[in-house]
Amino acid sequence: MHLKNVIISSFLLAVICQISLYSQEKIIFDTDFDSDIDDVGALYMLHTFADRGDVEILATILSTTHFWSPFALDAINTFWGRPDIPIGAPFIEGVNKGSVYAETIAKTFPNDMGEQKQIEEATNLYRRILSSQEDASVTMVTVGHLTNIAKLLESEPDEWSPLSGKELVRKKVKWWVAMLGEGMNWNMRWDRDASKTAINEFPVPVVFTVDGQAVKTGRRTQELPDTNPIKTVYKLWENHYNEIDRSSWDQISTLFAVEGESDYFKLKRGTLSFTLEDGAIWEAGENGQDYRLYNKISNEELAEVIENLMIQEPKK
Ligand SMILES: [Ca+2]
Ligand SMILES: [Ca+2]
Numbered sequence: 001m002h003l004k005n006v007i008i009s010s011f012l013l014a015v016i017c018q019i020s021l022y023s024q025e026k027i028i029f030d031t032d033f034d035s036d037i038d039d040v041g042a043l044y045m046l047h048t049f050a051d052r053g054d055v056e057i058l059a060t061i062l063s064t065t066h067f068w069s070p071f072a073l074d075a076i077n078t079f080w081g082r083p084d085i086p087i088g089a090p091f092i093e094g095v096n097k098g099s100v101y102a103e104t105i106a107k108t109f110p111n112d113m114g115e116q117k118q119i120e121e122a123t124n125l126y127r128r129i130l131s132s133q134e135d136a137s138v139t140m141v142t143v144g145h146l147t148n149i150a151k152l153l154e155s156e157p158d159e160w161s162p163l164s165g166k167e168l169v170r171k172k173v174k175w176w177v178a179m180l181g182e183g184m185n186w187n188m189r190w191d192r193d194a195s196k197t198a199i200n201e202f203p204v205p206v207v208f209t210v211d212g213q214a215v216k217t218g219r220r221t222q223e224l225p226d227t228n229p230i231k232t233v234y235k236l237w238e239n240h241y242n243e244i245d246r247s248s249w250d251q252i253s254t255l256f257a258v259e260g261e262s263d264y265f266k267l268k269r270g271t272l273s274f275t276l277e278d279g280a281i282w283e284a285g286e287n288g289q290d291y292r293l294y295n296k297i298s299n300e301e302l303a304e305v306i307e308n309l310m311i312q313e314p315k316k
Contacts, residue, residue: 026137027056028130029059029061029141030140031043031073032063033072034069041250042251042254048309049309055258057082057085060086061087063094063144063146063191064089064097064144065090066097068099068103068106069102070089070119071102075110078112086128087113088125089120089121090148100237101237104236109229127155127161130172131168133172136174138172139175140173141253141254142187146195147191150193150196150197150198152168153203166201176205178198178199179212179249180208184210188279193276196276199272199273207292208291218244218310223311251309256293264296264305269287271288
């Protein structure tokens with residue numbers, strides 16, 4: 001090969017590496033990993049994307065305080081060959097809505113949460129992780145309550161960063177993808193003060209998602225081996241609620257966080273705000289700083305895309 005060709009090839013290789021490095025989404029996943037099972041489906045999708053090299057999962061953080069959730073979360077990260085993903089939780093009373101699966105997953109599948117000693121306080125974990133990342137590189141995904149987001153925005157300079165919480169987010173975060181819940185309600189109703197602070201004061205664009213009730217997934221998890229925790233999760237749900245498929249709110253926000261608008265979604269601009277009296281308010285408008293996500297394909301097509309990402313086996 002001519003020297004010139006070698007130089008050109010090396011240059012192209014470098015460009016391709018840059019592009020692939022650049023396109024790896026750095027994600028902090030903030031979840032109420034207890035009362036519903038779409039969180040589990042969403043985490044499975046993230047691990048599948050991580051196996052493909054499309055995602056780095058920087059941390060998995062709980063917005064709830066159910067005792068068994070950190071163990072269950074670690075068990076699933078461990079099953080996927082990522083036992084050391086940091087796990088955070090709010091060290092306060094917080095929201096605890098119980099779980100039909102967390103205790104069973106915690107006690108059946110290996111994890112090393114050991115009396116919860118490995119859990120980091122959520123705000124500290126956010127600050128530790130964000131401060132170590134490139135500017136404008138992190139996608140925050142919340143598929144639960146907004147408790148941690150409010151506390152992060154209100155946080156003061158500390159050993160990790162001389163910046164306030166709001167300054168740190170403005171510097172490091174690219175997007176906040178927030179699943180607000182059916183009717184723009186569920187995820188925000190249990191900690192309304194936090195919802196108000198998080199939504200009104202978040203310093204970078206928010207992409208929020210609402211839809212998902214009619215996007216039903218989960219049935220095909222029952223084709224997986226018994227050693228796969230998601231099979232147990234969906235089975236326990238079916239036993240308790242007599243429902244084989246479950247809505248996919250959290251998977252939709254997670255799919256957008258990784259793939260962007262792609263073939264599946266479109267964004268519309270506007271302004272999202274929150275009042276204690278009226279809850280979340282959306283005003284569509286071209287000059288808004290925020291975005292609302294809409295589906296571009298049918299519920300059935302979206303369900304197929306999502307379920308396919310939920311039933312991949314770990315590469316290990
Ligand atoms: Ca672990
Ligand atoms: Ca959730």
